Amino acid sequence: MGPAWGLFVVLKGIFEGYGDPLFVVTDAVVRRKVYPLVKPLLPAHKLLVLPAGEGAKVLDEVARIWTWLGAQGADRQAVLVALGGGAVSDVAGFAAATYLRGIRWVAMPTTLLAMCDAAYGGKTGINLGGAKNQVGAFWAPEAVVSEPRWLETLPYGELLSGWAEVLKHALLQGPEAWARIRTMECDDAAGWPYAIALSQEVKQRIVAEDPREQGLRRALNLGHTLGHALEGFFLHAGTPILHGQAVALGMLGEAWVAHRQGACGAELLAEIEEAVLCQYPLLPYEKADIAALVRLLAKDKKRLGTQLRYVALHQPGRYDIDATLTPAEARQAFAYLM
Ligand SMILES: NC(=O)c1ccc[n+]([C@@H]2O[C@H](COP(=O)([O-])OP(=O)(O)OC[C@H]3O[C@@H](n4cnc5c(N)ncnc54)[C@H](O)[C@@H]3O)[C@@H](O)[C@H]2O)c1
Structure with a gap:
């Protein structure tokens, strides 16, 4: 009995009781x-x-899914299955x-x-109109089925992109998870089951405390304040970078700010530096670009008035979701990341 049998049993348990066909x-x-x-x-499906x-x-692809469901006679009991990466689950979940x-x-x-x-x-x-995730809904799936072996065909860059979220979840979880994850490499298949289980636990715990992103869920933005500015900068320059690379370097820059503010110890900063820089290359921007990067921060959705907000890490598992940083600190952090 191979591993596919185990997955078959899981899928059977999930899909039992759902009408067929699945979509x-x-x-x-x-x-x-x-x-x-x-x-x-899978059971019978279209x-x-x-x-x-x-x-x-x-929007055209959402309309295509709606029209397809309608043409197949899908009714209120129909069940949609999103098989793919975040792009497929975002659009199919929205449909x-x-x-x-x-x-x-x-x-x-x-x-x-x-x-x-x-x-x-x-x-x-x-x-919509060049703006990411401009239209959407909170609509959770009934079940999530992950099989790490499906990652065997995923290109290295895509693994690296996802790994930034794994590093983030380990830092949010606590010392034990961080100690285990920080020495792993994204393409080491032996580490995937633990990394996936840890990430699911952390994300589900934080989301359960704040399903509509009113407060606590902001912890999941660790690394994303500086990270979004880096991502936006390279997108506008016509040389887009991986979201995960931006988040990983953003986490390092934010840990540096937290260290300067007396929140994050030198030892943790050194660990984050090692975990990030051994996998993610520094980005090719110059000193003259830093002003533009700081201007992008002013557009950050998380800012409060003119105050720039970020998640300040104190220790693995201990952080402040309402920390602020000044434009001068941001400038220095971008210089540190060069
Ligand atoms: N809803 C959320 O909470 C949430 C959170 C984070 C990101 N997102 C969204 O997720 C999207 C990014 O997701 P992603 O990084 O999974 O990208 P993706 O879905 O675009 O997939 C990346 C590429 O990998 C390919 N691919 C997928 N699985 C593969 C496999 N097993 N083997 C080989 N190739 C495979 C895809 O065809 C695609 O070309 C973004 O649109 C982002 O906004 C949503």
């Missing part, structure tokens, strides 16, 4: 790389294939939230980022 939405790459492994384990990547997160005012859906994430982050928390949505 499976995936993307063109996952259709080739993962769907062949899953197809024999399949819709979207473009890979952010091209799936557009499920809105079709017939909401039908059930199941996430089957196939990227490290989706297994560790996007499939949990109930946020669904699409991009």
Whole structure:
């Protein structure tokens, strides 16, 4: 009895009691790389294939899912399955939230980022007019099925992107998780089951305390204040970088600020520096670009009036979600990251 049998039993348990057919939405790459492994384990289903990547997160593709469901006679009892990365789960989850005012859906994430982050928390949505996640809904999946072996075909860059969230979750969890994760490498398959289980636990715990992002959930923004500015800068420069690379370097920059403010000890800062820089290269910006990076921070959704906010790490598992940083501190942090 191989591992596929175990997965078959899990899927059977989840899908038992759901009417058939299931409606499976995936993307063109996952259709080739993962769907062949899953197809024999799924009950009777229809399949819709979207473009890979952010091209799936557009209104036209949502309309295509709605129209397809309608044409297949999907009713209120229908169950949508999102098989793919965060782009597929965001758009398919949003279609499920809105079709017939909401039908059930199941996430089957196939990227490290989706297994560790996007499939949990109930946020669904699409991009609009160049703005990320401009339209969406909170609509949690009924179940999430993760199988680490599906990551075997995922390119290294995508693993690296998801790993930044794993580092973040370990820092939010506590000393034991951080000690274990900080020496692991993103492409070491032996570490995936622990990294995924840890991330699910941390994200689900924090989301359960604050499902609508009113307060505590801001902890999940660790690294994202400086990270979003870095991501935005390189996007505008026409040389986009991986979200995970921006978040990893953002976490390091923010730990440096927290250290300067007396919150984060030198030892933890050194550990974060080692964990980040051994996998993520520094970014090619120059001193003259720092003013533009700081200007991007002023557009951060998390700011309070003119105050820049970030999550200040004190120790693994201890942090302040209402910390602030000055433009001068931000400038120095970007200089430190060069
Ligand atoms: N809803 C949330 O809470 C949340 C959280 C984080 C990110 N997101 C969203 O998730 C999206 C990014 O997700 P992502 O990083 O998973 O990217 P993605 O879904 O775009 O997938 C990245 C690439 O990997 C391919 N791929 C997926 N699984 C594969 C596999 N097993 N083998 C080979 N190739 C595979 C995809 O086809 C795609 O080309 C963004 O749109 C982001 O806004 C949402």
